[in-house]
Each structure stands twice: as C-alpha cells, then as structure tokens.
Amino acid sequence: MPAPASFIKYVDDNAEAFIQRLAEAVKIPSVSGEADRRPDVIRMGVWLEGQLKQYGVQTRQVDIGEQLFDEKTGLKLPLPPVILGRIGDDQAKKTLLIYGHYDVQPAQLSDGWNTEPFELKHDKETDRLIGRGSTDDKGPIMGWLNILEMHHTTGTPLPVNLRFVFEGMEESGSEELDPLIEKEAAAPDSWFKGVDCVCISDNYWLNTRTPCLTYGLRGITYFCVSVSGPARDLHSGAFGRTIHEPMTDLIYLMSRLVSPDGTILVPGVQEMVPEPTPEEIAIYNQLDFSIDDFNVGAGADVAVSSDKATVLMGRMREPSLSLHGIEGAFWGQGAKTVIPAKVVGKFSLRLVPPQTPENVNPLVIKYVEEQFKTLKSKNKLEISAMHGGKPWVEDFKHWNYVAAAKATEEIYGRTPDLMREGGSIPVTLTFAEALKCNVLLLPMGRGDDGAHSTNEKLDRSNYIQGTKLLGTYLYEIAAIAK
Amino acid sequence: MPAPASFIKYVDDNAEAFIQRLAEAVKIPSVSGEADRRPDVIRMGVWLEGQLKQYGVQTRQVDIGEQLFDEKTGLKLPLPPVILGRIGDDQAKKTLLIYGHYDVQPAQLSDGWNTEPFELKHDKETDRLIGRGSTDDKGPIMGWLNILEMHHTTGTPLPVNLRFVFEGMEESGSEELDPLIEKEAAAPDSWFKGVDCVCISDNYWLNTRTPCLTYGLRGITYFCVSVSGPARDLHSGAFGRTIHEPMTDLIYLMSRLVSPDGTILVPGVQEMVPEPTPEEIAIYNQLDFSIDDFNVGAGADVAVSSDKATVLMGRMREPSLSLHGIEGAFWGQGAKTVIPAKVVGKFSLRLVPPQTPENVNPLVIKYVEEQFKTLKSKNKLEISAMHGGKPWVEDFKHWNYVAAAKATEEIYGRTPDLMREGGSIPVTLTFAEALKCNVLLLPMGRGDDGAHSTNEKLDRSNYIQGTKLLGTYLYEIAAIAK
Numbered sequence: 001m002p003a004p005a006s007f008i009k010y011v012d013d014n015a016e017a018f019i020q021r022l023a024e025a026v027k028i029p030s031v032s033g034e035a036d037r038r039p040d041v042i043r044m045g046v047w048l049e050g051q052l053k054q055y056g057v058q059t060r061q062v063d064i065g066e067q068l069f070d071e072k073t074g075l076k077l078p079l080p081p082v083i084l085g086r087i088g089d090d091q092a093k094k095t096l097l098i099y100g101h102y103d104v105q106p107a108q109l110s111d112g113w114n115t116e117p118f119e120l121k122h123d124k125e126t127d128r129l130i131g132r133g134s135t136d137d138k139g140p141i142m143g144w145l146n147i148l149e150m151h152h153t154t155g156t157p158l159p160v161n162l163r164f165v166f167e168g169m170e171e172s173g174s175e176e177l178d179p180l181i182e183k184e185a186a187a188p189d190s191w192f193k194g195v196d197c198v199c200i201s202d203n204y205w206l207n208t209r210t211p212c213l214t215y216g217l218r219g220i221t222y223f224c225v226s227v228s229g230p231a232r233d234l235h236s237g238a239f240g241r242t243i244h245e246p247m248t249d250l251i252y253l254m255s256r257l258v259s260p261d262g263t264i265l266v267p268g269v270q271e272m273v274p275e276p277t278p279e280e281i282a283i284y285n286q287l288d289f290s291i292d293d294f295n296v297g298a299g300a301d302v303a304v305s306s307d308k309a310t311v312l313m314g315r316m317r318e319p320s321l322s323l324h325g326i327e328g329a330f331w332g333q334g335a336k337t338v339i340p341a342k343v344v345g346k347f348s349l350r351l352v353p354p355q356t357p358e359n360v361n362p363l364v365i366k367y368v369e370e371q372f373k374t375l376k377s378k379n380k381l382e383i384s385a386m387h388g389g390k391p392w393v394e395d396f397k398h399w400n401y402v403a404a405a406k407a408t409e410e411i412y413g414r415t416p417d418l419m420r421e422g423g424s425i426p427v428t429l430t431f432a433e434a435l436k437c438n439v440l441l442l443p444m445g446r447g448d449d450g451a452h453s454t455n456e457k458l459d460r461s462n463y464i465q466g467t468k469l470l471g472t473y474l475y476e477i478a479a480i481a482k
Numbered sequence: 483m484p485a486p487a488s489f490i491k492y493v494d495d496n497a498e499a500f501i502q503r504l505a506e507a508v509k510i511p512s513v514s515g516e517a518d519r520r521p522d523v524i525r526m527g528v529w530l531e532g533q534l535k536q537y538g539v540q541t542r543q544v545d546i547g548e549q550l551f552d553e554k555t556g557l558k559l560p561l562p563p564v565i566l567g568r569i570g571d572d573q574a575k576k577t578l579l580i581y582g583h584y585d586v587q588p589a590q591l592s593d594g595w596n597t598e599p600f601e602l603k604h605d606k607e608t609d610r611l612i613g614r615g616s617t618d619d620k621g622p623i624m625g626w627l628n629i630l631e632m633h634h635t636t637g638t639p640l641p642v643n644l645r646f647v648f649e650g651m652e653e654s655g656s657e658e659l660d661p662l663i664e665k666e667a668a669a670p671d672s673w674f675k676g677v678d679c680v681c682i683s684d685n686y687w688l689n690t691r692t693p694c695l696t697y698g699l700r701g702i703t704y705f706c707v708s709v710s711g712p713a714r715d716l717h718s719g720a721f722g723r724t725i726h727e728p729m730t731d732l733i734y735l736m737s738r739l740v741s742p743d744g745t746i747l748v749p750g751v752q753e754m755v756p757e758p759t760p761e762e763i764a765i766y767n768q769l770d771f772s773i774d775d776f777n778v779g780a781g782a783d784v785a786v787s788s789d790k791a792t793v794l795m796g797r798m799r800e801p802s803l804s805l806h807g808i809e810g811a812f813w814g815q816g817a818k819t820v821i822p823a824k825v826v827g828k829f830s831l832r833l834v835p836p837q838t839p840e841n842v843n844p845l846v847i848k849y850v851e852e853q854f855k856t857l858k859s860k861n862k863l864e865i866s867a868m869h870g871g872k873p874w875v876e877d878f879k880h881w882n883y884v885a886a887a888k889a890t891e892e893i894y895g896r897t898p899d900l901m902r903e904g905g906s907i908p909v910t911l912t913f914a915e916a917l918k919c920n921v922l923l924l925p926m927g928r929g930d931d932g933a934h935s936t937n938e939k940l941d942r943s944n945y946i947q948g949t950k951l952l953g954t955y956l957y958e959i960a961a962i963a964k
Contacts, residue, residue, distance in 0.1 A: 231781020237905025240802030299713020320722030330807030423719025
C-alpha cells in the first residue's frame, strides 16, 4: 500500500512552507552543550510541543530534573524536557514509536561557517539547506511534522498509531533519557503501550546517492586517563629535565593505545571480534560505495586502505580507538612554555558484538595501569570510563525493515542498501530492550552532510523526498497484516 | 664601599610606602598576552615612565610598532613602548644598564588564586606580598625605583651612572626588543654609550633561603609539529578505523621525542653536550640545595632522581625537552567524540652550550620527518621552529659579579651561591653581544615565588632586603677602580 497520491502532491505543493518550518527550527540555537544556550534548548522543546499539538497530537512535557553542568563550579542547569506525544489509538492499526532529538551541536560563524549557522540558508546553486541542525536532527523531525500537517489539514486518517519521544540532550549524552524510557515502558498507563516497532531517523546514507536502512550500530566506551604530579603548572625552563612531566607520561600512554594504522594495541580487545568470513566480506563489497565516496565524506584522500570492503568493515564491523584530545595541556595558538601539572587524555573505543563496555573496560584499564607502571614515574595515574553504550545489531528481515525497503523503492526507485553504522546511538538499544520490539534506523540525509561539522547541510531533495519516504513508510507498515 | 647607612635606614623607614608602590604597580593588569589588556600594558609603561621622571631620570618612550596578534583574524595591536631612561653622565663613574619588564603573565581569580591577582595582598601571617607581577618583574623594578627615590629625595648622588631598558612584552616573546637594542647600541648618539656592565633582576633564588648570582641560562627552541588530513573534524563513530587519524600520528611523533625519564630521543642532540666531569659534579653538590627544596618548588615529590647533583644538572647544564600541548584537539571538560582534522603539537627544547637553535633545529626536523615517514600515513606533516634563543654563560669572575657578591654578603651576611638557571631570557645574550660587556643576573625573589603560576608572591623581606641589595650593589660597583 503506497502512500496516497494526495500525500505526495501535498508534500510537493508545500515544499517551500516545509523549508520555512525547518528555518524556524534552525533559528532556535538549541545547543545542549553550552550553558548559556540552555534556555534556547528548552524554548525549542516548547516550540516543538506546540507544533505537535497543532496537528492533534496529545503531548506531555516530562521534566527529567537537573544536570550538574560543571563539577568545578557546581553549576546546575535544568535538563530540557522530553516531549512525549501520541496520536491514534486504533487497535486495528499498528503502533509506531518515533524518536528524534531537538538539540544540536555547538556552532559559531568563526568556526569556519560560510553563513550564519543559525540562519537556514537555501543555497540555490547546490540546492542545499545549510544550517546547524538541518540534518542532525531537526530535518527528520520536521519531516514527521510535515506528515502530521498533511493528514491533519486534509482530514486524512493516519495509517498507523504514532508515539513520539523527542529529547533535547542527545548531543550531550542523552542524560536521564534511559531511565525515563524504562520507567515509561513499565508504567501501568504507559504511553508506549502497544508499540509494535520503532523508527529513528538520526543517521545518514553511506554515500551521497543511495538510500539505506541501518540495522547495526557500534557501541562506545569513553575514557579519561589523568596523569598528575606537580602541585601547579611549572615553567619548563626551571623544571624541564628535573621532574617526571605528566604530559610526557600521558603522551607515552596514549601512544600505546592504537597504532597509526588503526590497530588497537590493548591486548584482548581486537581478539574478541571474529574474523570476517568470505561471505561477510562479499556483503560489504556489494554495497554501493567507493573509496571516492569515502574521500568525499572525509574531504581528503586519507582512507587507511584502498580496498573498499576493508574500509567499510573498519567502519561497520570492526572496533576502533580514537584519541580525541587532552584537557589541561596548552591548547591555544602560539607558544607557551608550560609543564602542565595535570593532564587528562580523552579517548574512546567503538565496540562491535560481542564487545560491551563491561567486557572491554577492564582490559583497557588494566593495560593502561600496567603500561604506566613500566614508566616508574612518580606521577599519579587515574583512569576511568566516562560513559558507554553496547553495540546494537537488529534483525533486518523483520516487517519493519521490509516496509521501509518498499517505501524506499517507491520514493527513490531503488532497493536501499542494508548497512551498519560506525556511530553509536545508545537509545536505540534502550528502545529495543525496554519495548522488546524491532528498531529501524531510516536516515533522511546524505553521507556528506557534515552533521557535527561546519556548514552542516541537508539537501533540499533529501528533505522533501525524505518527508515522502517517512510518510510512505507509515503506509507500508500499515499494509502488512498485524 | 658598602652603601651609606642613610640608604639602609631610608629603605627600612619607607618600607610601607615601597609596598604601596608595588601595590600600585600590581593594580595595573599589564598582561601582554591578552588583546583586551593591551591598553593596560601601555598604561603601565606610562606610569613607569612617570615614576622615573619624578626622580630625575631622563626618559624616552620608544614606539616599536605593531604586533600581528592573531593571524586568523588579522588583529593587530600596538606594541607597548620600550621605556629607556638615563641618569648621570659622570665620566669618572661606571655606567650600569638595568633591564626589567613591566608586563605580566595572565591571571584570573578563577585560575585558583586565593585573592584577587591584581590587588596586592600583604599576608601578615606569612609576610608575603601576593599578586600577579609581585616577583615577576614588578618587585625588582620597584626596587630600582625605591633606590632612585632615596637618592633623589635626600639629595644623595648616585654612585654610578644608570641606564634603563624597561619593556612590556617579555611574557610574550619580547617582540621587536632585540632590533631596538641592537639599533640603539649602534646609534651615534646611543643612550647605551659607555655602558660598563648590565644587571637584570628577573630570576629567582634556587631555594627559599640562599641568595645567588646567576651566570648562565639555557637557550630555547620551540617547535610546532602539525599533522593534518581530513578537510574538517570528523565523527569518530563514522570514521574511526577507516582513516589515518591526525591525532594518532601526532601522539606517536610526540611520544618519540622524549622518554618519560627525560632522555631526549632525537639523535645527536644530547650527544652535543659533554659529560660532566667529577669537578663539575662537585660544584653542583656544593650548592645550598636539597631534594626537599626542589619538592617545595614543584609542590610534590616528582624529582626524576634522588641525587641532588643529577637534579641540579638536569636544570642547569643538561638540555631538556618538554611537551606543552596540542592545538586543534579536544581540550575541554567532558567528552567529545571528535577526530580532529588538524592537530598541532607544541614542544620545546632548552639548550646548553654548545647547542644553539641553528645546530639543533635541523636534527629535530629531520628526525620528526623520518619518524613520520615510517607511519606511511596519508596525512600531511609540517614542522617548524617558532622562536629560539641561544644559551648564555657568563664569566662569573668579572668585577660585576664580585661587586654583587660583596653586596650580598653585606645585606644577607653570606656568600651567594653561583648558579646557572634552567630558563631562558634571550635578551641577556642580546645585551652581552650588542654592548660587549658583562651581564649579571641578580635575583630578588625566592625559588617558590610561583612566577607564572597562581598566587604569585614576593616575600616582604626579599622585597625590602632586595632593595637594599640592589642599592648596595651600585656602591660596590663604584668601589671597584674603573
């Protein structure tokens, strides 16, 4: 059952208004990671709730408490509310839960944006909609609103019952979201009662042309390793060559974690993952992807291999270890001759089954502690895992995926690629476990959208066709016998 | 010829007023490293010039042009003026040139200061004068002003002719100072004509109790090593294990520069420095210094050795290599899962004779480039030396040192330790070479003053006795036959 022609026409006829809606959303700088933007995040939640209400969705603002934003100063901030929504209670229809996040990554013109990040710019030459949050994740949320608008305005009944969970802290660790979902799922009068499947549109195509369905995500475990010694920062003239410098120790430790070709050096971690079978390698070779696509995404020719399957497996089915940075060391421009007293290295591993933070963390901690011992340093080592999430792999033969594949064929005229993602969306697994149902990741944007980067964009066609895709997916779900 | 008793009495009688003068100087936040403080630095120079003038010193404000403060934005700032001064032109007297700097390091209460950094606090319990610039270098400059005041107010003739060079950019690389000194030294009507020796009071005792004279400084060469690859920062979920990560390459390179025990790993660098002879080791063993003193300075037990001479030689006669930080990587609190596109490691070496930036830099650059090649990375390496200065070792048997030693004995009742410093004051060598005369470093403060750190202080006794020491030194210079 494809979507009615009236739906497709409505989307085309109202494309400019839909872009305006996205512009309105982008204009609210809902950066969850910056303290002084917190009121804007809350404002964004309220705006979104208003949009849902106007299309007949029953809503609930859930207060999930406070966040200790800064341990040093003790600054606490209110967490932005989780917006729950529900529309439709027809026992004869399937019930789909939709998740999205209304917060965005930080952005400043001076970071290297070509246009004001919080003013949506429709670049007519490239037909791109440029602005922070355009693709991550305001575009997909607007897609759902567009669909609601059409059904509400034209009096067309929705083909499925819908439930919504929109949060405002995704870019800052989804604080307090998991407990809320688990609590709501278990509540006697749960808004999640009867949910048959979940759809999350918060990731991207593998390339710039091929729609895909995503059935796997890597997990993550994030570490802080701190080395401290002197009571205060010291002058390298007065103290260089006389003390165990924390920075030297830390750089040594960080250099022992991963080799420049990406091999994880922590014993036992890579060994947990089975070698790919020839059949598995064949699957990756079939994906519509080339090293050139990859280089477009990275903006340069920096792939570790010229073999397509190797690069794809590196992203989807191998663990990785990335070194993110160092807190406490000199980070500015220019020169400073400091011996930092305390430095904190940040690194994380992306995990694949059967790895979990629970089985990987002890290996990492033990290894780092052992390496540190070999230094015979008088400095003090502390290592801790900050946050983590298990990897997730879903059954892609489920009707939820079948429906999405059909919808993709109708809108894009081609079978979507089935793929796993390198990133981590921990809430995916939370939904799967709390609601005991199938979860689908159905991306709207392309692989070169630059979600966390400067000049984030969503192609106009991805926004408009994506709205059609999400709507058609609802009808395809409905078409499958309950 | 000790200083007249009237001088000593004047200093004691006016101690509180002298502390007030220091408080007035500390109150001007003359931070040369912060753009918005630049007017304060200039104000400080003007204030200082006024002080000199009121005691009969002829002054000249030298405009040394502009500074390109920020390459990215192109922000240019006026350089604070160099204040030249001269008093006395008696051919029968010796002529001493005095250098000091009136700018200071950045400081904010939130950095961990116990009191407002730009309000001098006289802590009566410890008898410390606490405030930014108290010891580095406003205290010593005020010492010279105190001496001028006494001679001017009481109509006492100065025992020597004095020349002054006070700059406002020492904490930011002394930009444009060297050319000015060289130009002034060579000018036909040079204010430096007839200078017999130089005194700089801008360093510290080795410990907290023993006055010293300093006859050597390490040189410095400061490097930026940049590794870049992707066109923009990437998400570690999407790209981890698929690209050559610049951060992994850089951490590898930085880990190959120095071992955690301080050994420099760049071939040929350590080898330039002769092994210490038993006689030389004996000199270091005789210095009034213990590992405990050292730990007080560092604030913790982090010395690389429990052998006193090893630690002292590490500071004074061995080269060192310190890793200062990384620009472009994640440096904030919390967690960010970024793969930085371009990271710039900052490190510097302190040099000892016969090392110079000229003979060391090629070794470092070649080594880093070779190490990078072994990685077979697709990223791009750039390494450059930012700034440098040769090491300086002076003849400590010169009458300039003899006079300072006698003055120390008169004021402190003990022979000063003769020592070399681990830090670098490039202008020292500039004066030695441009004026072809002996340069003495005569410190006022103690080894635990925390010059570039929080809660910088100058002990009241070091300030008042230090003023007497500097004054007596003038008389001891005068006592030596010209």
